Amino acid sequence: MLVDRARVEAALPGYELGEQLGAGGFGLVLAASHRRMARDVAIKVLAGAGRVGDELAPGLGEDRAAAGIASEAVILANLDHPHIVRVYDYLEFDDLRLIVMERLSGGPLSSHLNVLGGPRACAVGLAVASALTCAHGHGVLHRDIKPENMLFDAARLLKVADFGIAKLVTGPEAMASAVVGTPLFMAPEQMAAGRLSAATDLYSLGVVLHLLLSGGTAAVNGSAVVPPVVWQDHLAARRLLPDDVPAPVAAVVLRALAEDPAQRPASARELAMELAEAAAGSYGSGWIARTGLVLYLDEAVRSVAERESPSPLPRPPAAGAASGESAAGTPVVGTPDPDGSASGAAAPDLPAPDLPAPDLSARDLSARETPVPGGSQTPRPGAARRKHRAPAVPGKSGRGLNRRSLLIGVPAAAAVAAAGVGAAVAVNRARDSTPDEPVLRPLGEPLPGHTGWITSLVAFPDGRTLASGSSDGTVRLWDVSDPAHPRGMWASPDLGEGVLSLALSTNGYQLVSGHWDRKVRMWNVRDPENPAEIAIRLPAGRDRVTSVSFGDDPRILVCGGQFGEVRIWNVADPTNPGQLGLFDAVQNTVGTVPSVADSRQGKITWVRPTLAPYATLVVAYDGEAIQLWDLPALDAPSRIPRPLRGHSGEVHGFAFSPDGLVLASGGKDLDIRLWDLTNATDPKTLGKPLTGHKSRVWALAFSSDRNRLVSGSWDRTIRLWGVENPAAPRLVAKSGTDHKDQLLAVAFAPDGRTVFSGCKGGEIRVWDVSGHFAGTAP
Numbered sequence: 117m118l119v120d121r122a123r124v125e126a127a128l129p130g131y132e133l134g135e136q137l138g139a140g141g142f143g144l145v146l147a148a149s150h151r152r153m154a155r156d157v158a159i160k161v162l163a164g165a166g167r168v169g170d171e172l173a174p175g176l177g178e179d180r181a182a183a184g185i186a187s188e189a190v191i192l193a194n195l196d197h198p199h200i201v202r203v204y205d206y207l208e209f210d211d212l213r214l215i216v217m218e219r220l221s222g223g224p225l226s227s228h229l230n231v232l233g234g235p236r237a238c239a240v241g242l243a244v245a246s247a248l249t250c251a252h253g254h255g256v257l258h259r260d261i262k263p264e265n266m267l268f269d270a271a272r273l274l275k276v277a278d279f280g281i282a283k284l285v286t287g288p289e290a291m292a293s294a295v296v297g298t299p300l301f302m303a304p305e306q307m308a309a310g311r312l313s314a315a316t317d318l319y320s321l322g323v324v325l326h327l328l329l330s331g332g333t334a335a336v337n338g339s340a341v342v343p344p345v346v347w348q349d350h351l352a353a354r355r356l357l358p359d360d361v362p363a364p365v366a367a368v369v370l371r372a373l374a375e376d377p378a379q380r381p382a383s384a385r386e387l388a389m390e391l392a393e394a395a396a397g398s399y400g401s402g403w404i405a406r407t408g409l410v411l412y413l414d415e416a417v418r419s420v421a422e423r424e425s426p427s428p429l430p431r432p433p434a435a436g437a438a439s440g441e442s443a444a445g446t447p448v449v450g451t452p453d454p455d456g457s458a459s460g461a462a463a464p465d466l467p468a469p470d471l472p473a474p475d476l477s478a479r480d481l482s483a484r485e486t487p488v489p490g491g492s493q494t495p496r497p498g499a500a501r502r503k504h505r506a507p508a509v510p511g512k513s514g515r516g517l518n519r520r521s522l523l524i525g526v527p528a529a530a531a532v533a534a535a536g537v538g539a540a541v542a543v544n545r546a547r548d549s550t551p552d553e554p555v556l557r558p559l560g561e562p563l564p565g566h567t568g569w570i571t572s573l574v575a576f577p578d579g580r581t582l583a584s585g586s587s588d589g590t591v592r593l594w595d596v597s598d599p600a601h602p603r604g605m606w607a608s609p610d611l612g613e614g615v616l617s618l619a620l621s622t623n624g625y626q627l628v629s630g631h632w633d634r635k636v637r638m639w640n641v642r643d644p645e646n647p648a649e650i651a652i653r654l655p656a657g658r659d660r661v662t663s664v665s666f667g668d669d670p671r672i673l674v675c676g677g678q679f680g681e682v683r684i685w686n687v688a689d690p691t692n693p694g695q696l697g698l699f700d701a702v703q704n705t706v707g708t709v710p711s712v713a714d715s716r717q718g719k720i721t722w723v724r725p726t727l728a729p730y731a732t733l734v735v736a737y738d739g740e741a742i743q744l745w746d747l748p749a750l751d752a753p754s755r756i757p758r759p760l761r762g763h764s765g766e767v768h769g770f771a772f773s774p775d776g777l778v779l780a781s782g783g784k785d786l787d788i789r790l791w792d793l794t795n796a797t798d799p800k801t802l803g804k805p806l807t808g809h810k811s812r813v814w815a816l817a818f819s820s821d822r823n824r825l826v827s828g829s830w831d832r833t834i835r836l837w838g839v840e841n842p843a844a845p846r847l848v849a850k851s852g853t854d855h856k857d858q859l860l861a862v863a864f865a866p867d868g869r870t871v872f873s874g875c876k877g878g879e880i881r882v883w884d885v886s887g888h889f890a891g892t893a894p
Contacts, residue, residue, distance in 0.1 A: 121146075124161060127209035128216070131157065137219075147219060152696070153750055154671050154686045156221070157204060162213035191256055191279045198412040199247035201267070201277040220275055222268025229263060229327055237328035238365060238395035239407045240266070240274060242421065244321055245391065246413055247276040248384035252314045259312070261320035262301045263327065273410045304375055315377035318387055322372025322380075329361050329369065362398035365391070385417070392421035405579055405867050415840060418821060555852030556836060556871075556883045559600040563880040565592055565607065570874025572618040573863040574627070581605075581644045582863070582872055583627055584880055585615030591629055593644045599870045599882045605645050611637065617663045617724075621670035626650065628673060630661025636675060638690055652690035657681050658709055663724045667731035672696070672750065676725030679713035680736055684750050696750040701725050701736035701743060704755055716740070726770040728779075733796055735779060737767040742781055744796060760799055762789050771816035771825070778802065778842050780825055782813025788827055790842050802842040808835060808850070815861050819868040824848065824885075826871050828859030834873050836888055849888045855879055 124146065125133055134147030143162045150157065193203050205216035225240065232240065244266060251258060258265075258279060265278040303319035305311055357366050368390045374380045381387040392413075395403055404411060404421055413421065568588030575582055580597040591608040613633035620627050620641075627641045634656040639647040659677025666673055671688040680702030686694040700709040702716070702723060714720070716739030725736040734745040734753070741759035748754065765784030772779055779791040779799075788806035791799050806827070815828035823840040832854040839845045857877030864871055869886040 123210070123212060124159065124214070127207065127212055127214060128159065131159070131216070133159075148216075154688060154694075154696070155669055156219045157216050158219040160215040160217065191254075194254055195251055195256065195279075197247055197250040198273065199243045199275055200250060201275045218269070220267035220269045220277065222272055224264050225266040225268070225274065225324075226263035229331070232328055234329060234361060234365065235395065235399045235403050236407045236409060237325055238391055238399070239404060239409045239411060240328060241321065241325050241391050242388055242395075242413060242417065243274045243409070243411055244276060244324070245384045245388035246411075246417070248314070248317050248321070249388065249414075251276075251279075252317070252384055257312055257314065258317050258320075259306065260298055260301070261317050261324065262298050263324055266324075272408075303377070305377060311377075313377055314383055315380040318372050318380050318384060319374075319377075321384075321387070322369055325369045325372070326357065329365070330358055362394070364394035365398050368394050385414075388413070388417045389420055392417050396421055396423050402867065410577075415821070415823065554849040554888060556834065556849050556885060556888070558851075558853050559870075559882045559884050560602070563594060563602055563604070563882070565604055566590065566878040566880070568614065568878055569876045570861050570878060570880055571614070571616050572629075573861040573872050573874050573880070574618045574620050575863045575865050575872065576620060576641075576644070577624050577866050579866045581641075583618055583620065583641075584861075584874060585618045585629055586878065587614035587616075587632070588878070589614055591615055591618065591627070591639070593641070593647065594880075595644075596865070596870070596872075596882065599865070599884065602882060606647055608639075608647075608649075616661055619664040619666050619673075621666045622668050623670045626666075626670065628652075628664045628666070630664040630675060632660050634658075634660055634677075636661055636664065636673075638687070650690050652687065652693065654683075654685060654687075654693055657683055658711065659713060662722060663726055665727035667727065667750075668729065669731075672731060674725075674727045674731070674734065676701075676723070676727075676734075676736070677713075678723060679715065679720060680723045680725065680738065681709045681713075682725045682734055682736070682745070682753075684747075684753075697747075697753055699745065699753045701734065701745060701755075702738045704738075706753060714739075721766065722768055724768060724770065726772065728772045728793075729774055729776040732776055733772075733793070735770050735772075735781075737763075737783070739766075742767055742791075744793075744799065746796065756797055756799075758798060760789075760791055762801060762805070763787065765812075768812065768814050769816040769827070771818050773818045773822040774820060775822065778818075778822070778839070780816045780818070780839075782809075782816055782827060782829075784812045786810065786812060786829075788813055788816065788825075788837070790839065790845060792842070803845050806835075806837055806845055806847070808847060809833070811858070815859060815873075817862045817864050817871075819864045820866055821868060824864075824868065824888075826862045826864060826873075826885075828862040828873055830858035832857065832859060832875065834859060834862060834871065834883065836871070836885055849885070851883065853881075855881065 121133060128148070130151055131148040132151055134149065137145040137147050137158055139145070143160065146159045146161065148157050148159050149155065190206075193206075201220060202218045203215055204218070207214055244261065248258065248261075256279070258276065260278060261276070265276060266274055267277050268274055299307070301320040301323045303316045306316050357369070368387070371390070372380055372387060381390060563584075566584065566586040566588055568586045570584055570586055572585040573582065580595060582594040582596045582602070584592050584594065586592075589611045591611075592604060593606040594602050595605050596602045611631065613631045613635070615629050615631055617630040618627065625640060625642055627639045627647070629637045631637065636652060636654045638650040638652040640650055641647045654675070657675065657677055659679050659681040661675050662678050663676035664673065665676075671686055673685045673687045675683045675685070680700050682697075682699050682701055683695060684697035686696055698709065699706045702720060703710055703714050720737070720739045723736050725734050727734055731747055731750065733747065736743055736745070738759075741761045742763070743759050744756040745753050746756050760779075760781070763781065763783055763785050767781050767783035769782040770779065777792070777794050779793055780788060781791065782788040786807065786809050788809075790802040790806075792802050793799050809827065809829040809831050811830035813827055813829050817826050818824070818839075819826075823838065825837040825839045825845070827835045827837065829835075833851045835850045836848045837845050838848045855873065855875035855877065856879055857875045859873055859875050861874040862871065869884070871883040871885050872880065873883065874880045
């Protein structure tokens, strides 16, 4: 049946409908935007029954199709993983069935098959394997893994989508009730309507990896063939792996394509471990960073994928590659392969994949053409991602989204246990360091240029750019691609009033600064060598702007003030920003802030309200305790009743782990505390306070893998902590060279190998922490 847009609008009055994104036998997909939250979504509408896209679904009637879309909503609501598309709402309206989900504007993987190359093919494999590990752990078989169902979001993060024919199973295997799927990617047992298992999805992933490694060519096209022909084509494909595919990588792909499910990897995680090891050995150290793709991996897989390797393995010889046998015992020196890897030498940086710029609406700010590389946005592996999610209940409208329902939904013990997988139990060090403690050494001389306090540092996700803000009234950009020899790229004109805070949008396009004069300024940093100022017109608030943060939607900007004022803005049009929310985190007022700031009799001198990842929480110190503010909707903040108590003085420094489940805080009492926010309505202390600094702790930052924390103190030192198990944190190292003045800012590089620090004396230092990875003995 045809879908009347007016009926969809009546079903979803809170959304403004846009263009049609796709259509098929299942119905259609429409672009839309939430009117109040300025969030772009895709709306999947059931428009009929019968054939579902390219899947073979004989006899699929209306009732079954309706049940299928409801099932997809329930499945997606319970699969909370950064490599799986997020669902926001499900509702039934007359005979319409609608799913509201995130819009993935970077395009499907199928449009990039011939441009990714070997390392990126492996990165895609790790991303999908990570998603399947989550799905299979919840008893869900996808049954239609293919490039068309893998899409990039606006930040070029790959996500698995379309769980419309996914199957819920209660044991290790299940019988197929019908032959459904896309023939080219179906396993033999799926074609035969036999017993399905996790190995069925792994076979499909093996076919995808083959296509990527072979440049996207496929001898057979989709559903026009009968299963035996497809299987014969798979056998031929195994013999057609290009000679330049490294033997270890080829062996992983061939194992996934085994005809017998028992001969395939036992789980998606096992496949990920094998692929991570093969890629690390084949493409050399730092191969993930060079792909330019964002990956969310658990600790064990990431550790294997990022292990130190002096050089990539040589290309396998032509003979033997088809059999899948390793040729690692016979090094062959050859010329660089198409991915840029040369035998016997470290692999050079890979060119950026030719992914299209995001298809953003006219309200979106300008976008650069290259993807945001992995690292800085990577949350703790295996942790729940809690962005704007409410459980989908078939038959009910979920338009009143409440992120808190998701915050409550994950047991705290599970998050702590996941964080501690594979980590040795460690104990906290004593307050005073001992002579044998490892020390951090600075790389080269301090960065010259600033003449005032270094108040903020931001490392860009490209791994090459660092932004610094100073009380001297300038913002500077530095090229730190060679951390031992950084160079200045750009300095803003003197802005007249000191810079107090910096933030980079999640898409990496806009840099924002908060100032002493209560103003906010913005730059387009698409070209870091030549940024262009954007004329943002935010009305000045009551307080000096001590913190600025972007939500995961780059149009959402949160500004925090010196005495607790928090304003939430839609800056899609910087010349005409819209205020979405306003509250005072100290005086507990919503919708307005008192005209006179409350210093609580001198207990508050410098509040720095900080936004959690995915815009779920704001944290601030109110003079008595740390307060959390929940954002069930951006225009409806509410203070969580239970404060975080433990510090004995003013709290200045906050840092959320990349997944938002752990909060670090530090302040005047010299201690650093970790808090479990898995259930944000009932936060809990993690482990003992981290001690050792001899003056107040002002700055904190987590590494992208959430395994390490760096702290900066007025004692002029930085300290590196291992927090791979946040319930048992430990000191890893401290700076062996003091800054010349009090530390005010710290930041990790995206790859976690470098730390940047800035002090009150205008000095910025670069530190090599690559020898102090979490989990290594000090």
